[in-house]
Amino acid sequence: MAVPYTFATATSAIPLSQLDSNFATAITLGSTALTLGTTTTTVAGLTLTSPTLTTPALGTPSSGTLTNCTGLPISTGVSGLGTNVATFLATPTSANLATAITDETGSGSLVFATSPTLVTPVLGTPTSGTLTNCTGYTTANLSGTISNAQLANSTISGVSLGGSLANLTAGTNITFSSGTTYNGSAAITINAASSAQVYPGAGIANSTGSAWGTSYTTSGSGTVVALATSATLTTPTITGYTETAPSITNSGTAVTLSLSSGTVLSYTLTGNCTFTMPTATSGTSFILKLIQDGTGSRTATFTGVKWPGGTAPTITTTASTGLDILSFVCINSVWYGTYAQAFA
Numbered sequence: 168m169a170v171p172y173t174f175a176t177a178t179s180a181i182p183l184s185q186l187d188s189n190f191a192t193a194i195t196l197g198s199t200a201l202t203l204g205t206t207t208t209t210v211a212g213l214t215l216t217s218p219t220l221t222t223p224a225l226g227t228p229s230s231g232t233l234t235n236c237t238g239l240p241i242s243t244g245v246s247g248l249g250t251n252v253a254t255f256l257a258t259p260t261s262a263n264l265a266t267a268i269t270d271e272t273g274s275g276s277l278v279f280a281t282s283p284t285l286v287t288p289v290l291g292t293p294t295s296g297t298l299t300n301c302t303g304y305t306t307a308n309l310s311g312t313i314s315n316a317q318l319a320n321s322t323i324s325g326v327s328l329g330g331s332l333a334n335l336t337a338g339t340n341i342t343f344s345s346g347t348t349y350n351g352s353a354a355i356t357i358n359a360a361s362s363a364q365v366y367p368g369a370g371i372a373n374s375t376g377s378a379w380g381t382s383y384t385t386s387g388s389g390t391v392v393a394l395a396t397s398a399t400l401t402t403p404t405i406t407g408y409t410e411t412a413p414s415i416t417n418s419g420t421a422v423t424l425s426l427s428s429g430t431v432l433s434y435t436l437t438g439n440c441t442f443t444m445p446t447a448t449s450g451t452s453f454i455l456k457l458i459q460d461g462t463g464s465r466t467a468t469f470t471g472v473k474w475p476g477g478t479a480p481t482i483t484t485t486a487s488t489g490l491d492i493l494s495f496v497c498i499n500s501v502w503y504g505t506y507a508q509a510f511a
Contacts, residue, residue: 451496463487474503
């Protein structure tokens with residue numbers, strides 16, 4: 168079929184099948200001359216405005232703007248990404264992020280700045296921090312001196328402050344509950360209405376001693392004493408006290424008497440024994456019970472003791488039942504002794 172040389176009056180698309188090789192004249196598209204009848208032709212210098220291309224193979228364009236493009240697959244369509252980065256971009260979880268980075272420390276979930284939950288973190292040495300709501304801090308890790316502001320009107324339970332307690336402002340309340348100890352020597356006053364212990368105000372002298380006692384009342388006057396060891400009491404009234412009486416001990420032939428375990432001492436005489444007196448500290452007193460063993464006739468002598476009439480007692484010698492009680496008191500660094508004998 169003959170085809171006109173001009174297409175100006177064409178009212179519909181002309182199939183290439185109608186343009187056979189008998190049509191010898193070429194037409195030009197862009198800067199490319201096409202010979203009709205050719206089914207595959209490379210066209211250069213052609214500008215298409217808003218064309219719709221169906222599954223084209225674009226090759227390697229020299230340039231292009233993909234602003235409005237969609238559907239580019241991360242896993243296969245983007246190159247140059249680090250190991251596992253594509254997986255993270257496709258599924259952005261904390262676990263996938265951890266596999267995509269190489270200089271991380273720790274493990275677990277991604278952490279953001281506001282109110283994160285950290286599991287057993289190692290904080291190093293923070294430059295600042297507020298521990299108002301923190302719990303479980305080990306007192307062994309405390310260092311330095313605890314200030315007035317840190318302890319003012321605080322409750323301390325089950326801890327030992329050692330010697331790190333500062334000189335608190337008068338009237339600062341420190342409530343000590345069961346199990347609490349304080350091994351310093353700062354003075355206190357006692358709140359009669361409760362178990363609270365209050366550091367002293369003006370006019371109250373420092374207490375003496377080296378350890379807290381266990382319970383207190385507010386009777387009497389003068390220096391407040393709330394310390395159990397080596398406290399100094401001035402004209403106290405003590406009711407119903409009990410002296411410590413260590414278990415009875417065999418004497419052998421030599422004993423150095425000690426009051427560290429009690430002031431009511433008992434010995435079974437198992438040999439002729441020399442008793443060396445404790446250090447002569449004025450105001451010290453103690454009682455000594457001596458009983459004969461099954462052999463009897465044991466003797467007892469004492470070093471550095473003044474006796475009534477200048478004569479030391481002869482210990483009752485009856486086997487098993489011979490029992491004497493001797494009392495000693497130290498005045499002006501001298502031991503004085505008295506005795507009662509032959510208790511039945």
